[in-house]
Amino acid sequence: MNQLTLAEVEALARAAHEGQTDKAGRPYAEHLAAVAEGVRARGGDPEQIAAAWLHDSVEDAALSEEWLAEAALTARTKAIVRALTKRPGEGPEAYARRVLAAPGALLVKESDLAHNADPRRLAVLDGPTRKRLTEKYARMRALLGLEAEPEPEGRTEAEAEPEAETRTEAGPA
Secondary structure (H helix, E strand, O other), X not given: OOOOOHHHHHHHHHHHOOXXXXXXXXXXXXXXXXXXXXXXXXXXXXXXXXXXXXXXXOOOOOOOHHHHHHOOOOHHHHHHHHHHOOOOOOOHHHHHHHHHHOXXXXXXXXXXXXXXXXXXXXXXXXXXXXXXXXXXXXHHHHHOOOOOOOOOOOOOHXXXXXXXXXXEEOOOO
């Protein structure tokens, strides 16, 4: 079976998340593109870039575990996506252990956390949400053994706090 190309993976991920937006109202596919680009910029390989495009697909039920099992992807890409898929009731320690145990997953998660911490994404969130997410993502970075992200030039520490849980379904509430 021929493996999906990165262009095909990107198209699938964009289609799977069609209609989803973040809390700022931005298309959710922008997050996926930023994570994939972050993986590429950090020296990630095509399997990791493919996993970056798909990292939220199973968790968000945009694609099923059955789809992933049958997809024309490498075993490593599938393993990274599974490692990054949070499970109901799972604590952050167990999640971090699974990410660390899957070869290649840490780089994808690092890129995900970096984009979630983008001050431009945080600017639209209320103070308590920003604070809660800042603490959550700082804890995850610590559990994963990642150093704190450097502050972007021209930003204050308060402006550079993490975000991430910003997916919403499009359509009527």
